[in-house]
Amino acid sequence: MSTQAQTKQHVMNTYARKPITLVEGKGAIVFDDQGKRYVDFSSGIGVNALGYCDPDWSAAVAKQSQLLQHTSNLYYTQPMAQVAQILCQRTNYSKAFFGNSGAEANEGAIKLARKYSFDRYGKEANRYKILTLVDSFHGRTITTLAATGQDVFHQSFDPFTEGFDYVEVNNLEALKAKMDASVCAVMIEFVQGEGGIHLLNPDYVEALFELCATQDVLVIADEVQTGIGRTGTLLASEHYHVQPDITTLAKGLGGGLPIGAILCTEKLANVFQPGDHATTFGGNPVVCAGAKVVLEKLNDALLEAVQQKEKVIRQQLTNLPSVKKIDGIGLMLGIQLTDKKATDVIDQCLEQGLIVLSAKEKIRLLPPLTITDTELNEGLAILAKVLMSQPKE
Ligand SMILES: Cc1ncc(COP(=O)(O)O)c(C=O)c1O
Known part of the structure; x- marks a missing residue:
């Protein structure tokens, strides 16, 4: 029986889980059981401060x-x-x-x-x-x-x-x-x-x-x-x-x-x-x-890097037509959308290999505090692409 079937049969139905089974991660990157790679901007809802499996x-x-x-x-x-x-x-x-x-x-x-x-x-x-x-x-x-x-x-x-x-x-x-x-x-x-x-x-x-x-x-x-x-x-x-x-x-x-x-x-x-x-x-x-x-x-240098990464995220996303406003501070950000639904953006990001969250009607980003510039830019490129895509008919 697959993990998803096993879970559905034996675990109480309290979460609207996405249809992926995560098996292994390093830093801000996580893999599912099909070998698909994701950049994770969620940190397990703000938990994996140091990313996956910091040595x-x-x-x-x-x-x-x-x-x-x-x-x-x-x-x-x-x-x-x-x-x-x-x-x-x-x-x-x-x-x-x-x-x-x-x-x-x-x-x-x-x-x-x-x-x-x-x-x-x-x-x-x-x-x-x-x-x-x-x-x-x-x-x-x-x-x-x-x-x-x-x-x-x-x-x-x-x-x-x-x-x-x-x-x-x-x-x-x-x-x-x-x-x-x-x-x-x-x-x-x-x-x-x-x-x-x-x-x-x-x-x-x-x-x-x-x-x-x-x-x-x-x-x-x-x-x-x-x-x-x-x-x-x-x-x-x-x-x-x-x-x-x-x-x-x-x-x-x-x-x-x-x-x-x-x-x-x-x-x-x-x-x-x-x-x-x-x-x-x-x-x-x-x-x-x-x-x-x-x-x-979590020393001063890491805290400073968190503040810097907020700036990078704001710079790369603020002027996209689908972005009305970015709320929040540090690496706890909520993107207000103009013409898209957060649930659609989340699903499209997942398809493209990026994990993001929602908070009410906003897209919520809670990446690991230690996310590297490369990981951050890779994830932001996917998010920008999804935000710029035309809605599906
Ligand atoms: C501000 C705040 N307080 C409390 C909680 C509850 O924490 P837990 O799920 O660990 O019980 C959460 C969880 O999202 C939270 O964001």
Whole structure:
């Protein structure tokens, strides 16, 4: 039985998969089981920060898997401690907690914010509400779906976790109107990814942080997609010169293995105590050995290269007739189209050997941060050709 038939027969039908079976990759190039070669501008949705099978990453993961693959969080392990130290030193955060995914990191961040508020103001203050933004995406668990400001995700799974409300992006008055005494945190993405590559305005972010600070309302930044160099800085918050109370990470941090992280400032460093939060696989040594390589490779030169590659993409695509506008920052870009549908462009690119994504009606590009100029130019040539092609009758 073919892999695709096997999958259809035995795996739940939750993804609209493309009809290709990927078997092997190197850098930004991946091959399917027919030997067809693709340039990958998706990085497994922003996960393979170092591309496919970076030799140092693969070696570190292989080595750790032969030394100690898992213990439990009842004991100390070296890779987790090292990754926590690097993250805290490079971000100015005090402490990290490790889980396995973006949704799980956000769940933990929500628990942390509520516990801070309950410890400080008492449960009877009912200070539990989290405000999130319209068009946000925070995950697929019941609570992170509740946090997600898109009704399309709220249809079939009621009842959701209580205590969430939504405010329009970049609308300070809307935020002020909902900042009542029940609010303990505001949760934001600096660049909404799944919601369609929308950037928060710097003025709005500045005012939001000021407003939250005056009421001791925590700011949670969901950097699951924007973090770990994706926007050309280690964290997207650096573009805005702000430090959220809590930042969540996932995707790129593991370089291809499942990890999520919650980072918090000193103010929150002791809110969680033994028993408050846990996860069996969190901080797994093999995963953290990979994450350590990702962080070590993500130096200033690589971050600068990400910014340069954004310029190359913009230069090559901006003036094409099918391109209305390119949104986003770094290697997290959303192309608004004039006369084409994103789904058609994605399928035509795939036919021609290029993997791209969509975000709502835009074409979304999330290439590996380490993509070479040759790989980038090859992929952009295919994308430009597809964008310039006449629609099929
Ligand atoms: C901003 C953001 N938050 C949370 C998530 C959920 O992450 P995960 O799929 O690892 O649970 C995603 C996934 O796309 C995301 O983009």
